[in-house]
Every structure is written in C-alpha cells, then in structure tokens.
Amino acid sequence: MSSNIFTYGSLMFPEVWEKVVRGKYRSTQAVAPDHARFAIRGETYPGMVTAPGQTVAGVVYFDVTPDDVAALDIFEGTPYRRDVLQVRLAGGETLAADTYIYLDTAQLADAPWEPDAFQMQRFLDTYCRDKLA
Template sequence: MSDDIAMLCHVFTYGSLMFAPVWEKVVQGSYRSMPATAREHARFDISGETYPDMVPAAGARVDGVIYFDVSADDIAALDAFEGTEYRRHMISVVLGNGDTLKAASYIFIAPERLSDALWRPESFQMERFLSTYCPR
C-alpha cells in the first residue's frame, strides 16, 4: 500500500462544506460523495453567523454529506478552512444503505457562541457565505 492510500480519509460535512460550491473552493481534488447521517450529534446556529456547529448530543442526528477518500493535502486545506473553533474528530456515520463507517468531521469547540436554534440547510445563505469566507 502506498503512503498516499494510507493518508486517505472519509470526511462527513454538515454545514457550508456539504454544498458543492463551498467544498470546491476549499479542496483541490474531486471526490465521490453521498448523503449520510451522524447519530448522537446535533447541529445548531452560531450567533451572528450563516454556518452551523455540530456537537455531540445523545439521541440526536445530523444529516449531511460524506466525501470518500479525501487526500491528506485536502484534509490540511479543510483544517485551515475550519480554523481554531473546530477540531477534526473521527465519528461514526450511517450511509443511506444502512452501512456504518468512520469519517472525520469538524466538531465545534466554542460553546459560548452556540445558539439554541437548530440550523437548517435550506436557510443557508450561500452568496453571503461565499463572499465572506471564500472571496477568491
């Protein structure tokens, strides 16, 4: 097995990165993706932001998108994009066919910024987000 293969990682996205226009501005590679669910997690609004957070929460679930076999270079780009308020953790996600697998996901670590409101993907303000966080 080559070092490149060993460095590949699945990535579960649940906020801005689950939208192709954002994902494609952050990563260089092209990756297969599909809907997936993170159980035992919840997704909330962050006060004053258009993107959400995801935190562990018993009995909750978050629907998102999983990208398969993401390269180490693109994982580094995702780490930089997520910044200091998120940490990459391995979590279990469930695919549409019921299979469960491990994937990296970015968990919010600034609880003082959390809102009580659940974040809804249909309310995502794509243009505002792109112009603020992906201006190139």
C-alpha cells in the same frame, strides 16, 4: 493516508467544498448519530456538538487526500476540532469519517441550523472571496 470526511454545514454544498479542496471526490448522503447541529450567533454556518439520541444529516466525501484534509483544517480553523466518528450511509452501513466538532459552545444559538436557509452568497462573499476565481 486518505480520509472520509463528513460535512454538515457549508462544506456539504459543492459551491463551497470545491472552493476549499482541489480533488474530485465521490460523495453520498449520511447521518451522524448522537450529534446535533446549531446555528452560531452572527454567522451563516453551523457548529455540531455531541448530543445523545439526536442525528445530523450531511454529506460524506470519500478518500480525501491528506493535502485536501490539511486545506479543510485551515478552512475550519481553531473554532473546530477534527474528530473521527461513525456515520450511517443511506443503505444502513456505517463508516468511520472525520468531521469538525465545534468547540465554543457558548456561541451556539438555541435554534438548529437549517441547510435550506443557508445564505450561500453571503457565505461565499465573506469566507471564500480569496478563493473565487
């Protein structure tokens, strides 16, 4: 069964997403209500946690195949747990989507993670080197 996947960090960038999954998927901007995104100490990627009243902007990919969801699970690893939440699309409609909630909250920085400051090349060199071809 395919899944919608809400991404809010490195995976919302096509340069990273396409290194992890094999399929081609439609996507659109979305927000996750009642969540916040923080920098993780010493890392280039963020963690998202529940935070009533806050929202996180990201990208939702539609109808991701089970094989690609399994690849995403491996890529995210044990610091994250895949959960289902309701995201809001640009037109106002809501949609159930899987996302990755960060578990080790002690590693979260006090500062939010900003997509505009994402260090793409550092991330690719560190986490996607074996996938570069």
